[in-house]
Amino acid sequence: MTPEERPDTRTVSQVGEFGLIRRVTDDRRQPESTLLGPGDDAAVVSASDSRVVATTDVLVQNVHFRLDWSGPRHVGRKAVAVNLSDIAAMGAVPTGLLVGLGCSGEFSAEFVDELAAGMWEEARRAGTGLVGGDMVTATELTISVTALGDLQGRPPVTRGGARPGDVVALAGGLGWSAAGLEVLARGFRSPLSVVGAHRVPEPPYGAGPSAAEAGATSMIDISDGLLADLEHVATASGVSLDIRTDQLEVPQRLLEVASALGADARHWVLNGGEDQALVATFPEAAGLPDGWSPVGRVLAGEGVTVDGAEYSGEAGWRHWRQ
Template sequence: MPDSVGELGEFGLIGAVTARLPQGPDVLLGPGDDSAVVAAPDGRVVVTTDLLVENRHFRRDWSDAVDIGHKAAAQNLSDIEAMGARPTSLVVGLGVPADLPVSWALGLASGLGDEAALVGASVVGGDVVRSPLVVVSVTALGSLDGGPAVTRSGARPGDVVAVCGRLGWAEAGYQVLSRGFRTPRAVVEAHRRPAVPYGAGVEAASLGATAMCDVSDGLLGDLGHVAVASGVVIDVSASAVTVAPQLKEVASALGADPLSWVLTGGDDNALVACFPAEVSLPERWTVIGVVSSGEPGVTVDGASYGSAGGHDHFAGS
């Protein structure tokens, strides 16, 4: 096989990539035609898309191709989970330089396929173009399987707020990598590859979640979207939020505040949801706050918390 994607060619690359992507039971027609065909038994399809640009969302000297594939898939699968839906399939657009090693592109495909397989989803098609930088665009599809979508707009005064998944780990990893270090490995790996709490979205919907959101831009920022959409106040209890010992150790070494990583750090792809207060939640869900009436917004222990607006791609340089 040629060493670079330019030597292999567009159709050769597509063939090599799709050969690594098995198709699941929701796929009626997979890669190879003008479009894929995916089953939608209840007549509705949940759709989300995300774009990763080299040196903005990932660096090839920080993460290998397999990790980037996992991350690209996980970010979209998590958004499907946040609607209370079951992920079924992914479509991938890939822009790459002509001198990119074929092995790198195949590693990316393996990461995408392996992450999708964690939830029984399939990569069903996409497109490849020449680009000066690596750009990965993923569109994910999901099924509600007859249930209602859980949106951001359903939170009501009296609800409790609970989170499932880890928070602050990816930000800790980013801070470590930004300073030129590669350890502690646990936080570095958390930055490279999210640990999405798969199945928690459907679980939350079955428990009567009134609102839900994927935590990709920071807990307080994403809760802010829920607060505004629902027209409520959400107050987070700092003492209820888990700050893992590993984060405290890294923050101490770097002279940082680990609580700020947990409250405002992004890319962990946890789920946060609002539930009626009487609901008994499984152990993996941790209650961290309450919903009340008032001017929409988010507070921590009843007060504002610095800049909690969430990540903005157009802020700064």
């Protein structure tokens, strides 16, 4: 084995802050929107629209991910995906990512390499890149990502525009991550179709801008669960939203996994978080763009119902729940 082929066993503290930054950023291809990338006091990203969409998410070890369930590449992809789905939910396209990493000096440098590789992989899937960030010492592995986006001349699609008579529609899958979480919590590592969905969500990035082009009146990404996140739309818009279970697909694979675990697949679909699907409302006359399926209606009133009735179970995830 040549010296070049030997594994790098150095820790983060042995490589050092600037050596680690070089490992993460060197020889990486930036998107055209990056006018000045990593290496200066700040990055410069084009904003041809004159408006910048910005969002931030923080992921903390043992709250948002577990390293005995997910590898560093999975965690890197997930950290990027949960941010870029918010950009898509505004009807924008991503233009750059700023990443803050806090970790112990005892982590291996190769762990950070894999984490960064996952971030770059997911960024490329969405057509963007990492333009800058920071690295600090921390007792708990913490990843903070700020995503930037471009509306391309369109108005932002907010949570507050739904109107009675609109169609509620979905892009992406629901329930997969919740099923994977339950499988992992039971001590299993398969089936990979659901375990993989929990480790790495796959937001339908292109569906957000296409919904905006088609005249979507409101939109949100599903991070805490369909019913919980639609409650935000109902409150912001001053309307009621009714989800129809005869329109909401429960995939056969989820039914099989639920049967094996003695669980309820429909509950996963209605309340499972972290799939990062998109749900939007559209005027009925506008029709739905490709990739979107109707799942309900906007009505006068308030709150969210399922088949015309209040949902009896617990809806979605909340931090600091009592």
